[in-house]
Amino acid sequence: MPTEIYLNWGTLSRTWPDVLQKMQKYQLDYEINPTVSLFEGWGRLWETQKKVAGFFKAQPTDFYFRHNVTVAMNDFILGAELPPGDIVVTDLEYGAIVNICRYRAEKDKRNLVTILIPMGDELKSEDQLVDLIMKQIPQKSALLMISHVMTGTGLKIPLQKLAKRTRERKILLAVDGAHGPGVTDLDFSLLDDVDFYGGNLHKWFRGPKGTGFGWAPERNHKIIHPLMAGWTTFETPIPFMPFGEGHRWNISMLMAYCLNFNAFYALSDAVDEWQKRDPRKVYAGLQAKRMFIQNEMTKSLGWKVLSPLVESLQSPLVTFELPAHFASQGFEIIHALRNQKNVTVSITPLKGSYALRLSAHIDISEDQILDGIRRIKDYFHS
Numbered sequence: 001m002p003t004e005i006y007l008n009w010g011t012l013s014r015t016w017p018d019v020l021q022k023m024q025k026y027q028l029d030y031e032i033n034p035t036v037s038l039f040e041g042w043g044r045l046w047e048t049q050k051k052v053a054g055f056f057k058a059q060p061t062d063f064y065f066r067h068n069v070t071v072a073m074n075d076f077i078l079g080a081e082l083p084p085g086d087i088v089v090t091d092l093e094y095g096a097i098v099n100i101c102r103y104r105a106e107k108d109k110r111n112l113v114t115i116l117i118p119m120g121d122e123l124k125s126e127d128q129l130v131d132l133i134m135k136q137i138p139q140k141s142a143l144l145m146i147s148h149v150m151t152g153t154g155l156k157i158p159l160q161k162l163a164k165r166t167r168e169r170k171i172l173l174a175v176d177g178a179h180g181p182g183v184t185d186l187d188f189s190l191l192d193d194v195d196f197y198g199g200n201l202h203k204w205f206r207g208p209k210g211t212g213f214g215w216a217p218e219r220n221h222k223i224i225h226p227l228m229a230g231w232t233t234f235e236t237p238i239p240f241m242p243f244g245e246g247h248r249w250n251i252s253m254l255m256a257y258c259l260n261f262n263a264f265y266a267l268s269d270a271v272d273e274w275q276k277r278d279p280r281k282v283y284a285g286l287q288a289k290r291m292f293i294q295n296e297m298t299k300s301l302g303w304k305v306l307s308p309l310v311e312s313l314q315s316p317l318v319t320f321e322l323p324a325h326f327a328s329q330g331f332e333i334i335h336a337l338r339n340q341k342n343v344t345v346s347i348t349p350l351k352g353s354y355a356l357r358l359s360a361h362i363d364i365s366e367d368q369i370l371d372g373i374r375r376i377k378d379y380f381h382s
């Protein structure tokens with residue numbers, strides 16, 4: 001069997017090796033005296049939350065940890081007071097998050113409206129895209145839920161521009177940032193018009209598995225009611241006082257129960273890792289890998305690129321149209337490629353069909369990418 005080639009960093013990235021090691025150390029340290037570790041946990045969690053929020057230029061009291069973006073999106077889509085009106089999603093969203101919207105819509109007897117987003121060379125500019133989105137949102141809409149980076153095509157939404165327009169129309173904007181942190185310079189000091197953002201830290205940011213966050217600007221705290229109640233819902237009992245500097249909303253969003261803290265603690269090391277590497281260099285490296293994949297796949301297989309061709313709308317995810325007879329095989333291709341060629345890709349559901357999506361982080365070399373593409377070609381041509 002040839003060596004493993006991993007070209008699906010978009011589904012889950014490998015944790016930075018040093019961060020993984022630190023987390024394992026924290027786990028062992030925790031077990032020396034689990035009771036003391038639990039009680040010391042709340043203050044240390046707060047320090048970590050402040051550090052991670054700072055990396056994304058967020059107020060720590062607007063930011064809270066969750067195990068993943070799905071939980072964070074539940075917090076807002078199910079937990080927020082919404083004005084009357086439709087819930088709007090796009091046709092490129094991740095199914096699980098659409099289901100949260102559908103669940104809320106069905107509970108409230110609201111319409112769930114799907115708007116259409118173009119692909120590939122049909123996307124001309126950020127302004128064209130924002131105009132297209134805004135034009136399709138029905139007059140009486142309460143909420144737009146949209147991804148920061150689309151799972152299917154890797155399209156990156158110009159959030160600042162979109163948020164300005166949704167706020168003018170008094171439509172709440174909830175962003176699914178599964179692929180935001182670690183892909184682009186996510187800066188919450190520029191995103192005040194966004195109403196809610198859920199992020200994953202176990203994808204492109206390369207934190208430990210089971211780490212993510214929610215973020216909401218102060219003006220929205222009063223409309224977001226925690227979905228879970230526990231020790232910190234109404235007041236802050238003494239053991240929890242080291243957390244949150246008395247900020248009632250933030251403390252009420254705390255996962256205030258026996259918790260495996262260690263994955264979250266290691267996020268402090270993940271921030272150090274990013275600072276050491278210089279985030280701008282990592283983003284530029286990801287873009288270079290993405291373009292390399294796109295160019296080499298085009299040379300080798302010549303399949304249509306479904307991801308945007310305009311650079312400011314691109315992300316490290318690149319998607320290719322599969323010939324019809326392969327598209328009908330769907331997810332089976334993932335297993336067959338892994339089993340026969342030891343290369344891992346994503347097959348992504350896209351507008352009623354399936355497409356091939358490749359993604360690589362900076363430590364995958366060009367030689368590995370070329371080898372991976374050769375194996376993909378062998379598989380499809382055999």
Ligand SMILES: Cc1ncc(COP(=O)(O)O)c(C=O)c1O
Nearest residue numbers: 011068069070094147151176178
């Ligand atoms: C756009 C998008 N949203 C949400 C998710 C769900 O992520 P998680 O299972 O970590 O909550 C994914 C996962 O790939 C995704 O691509």
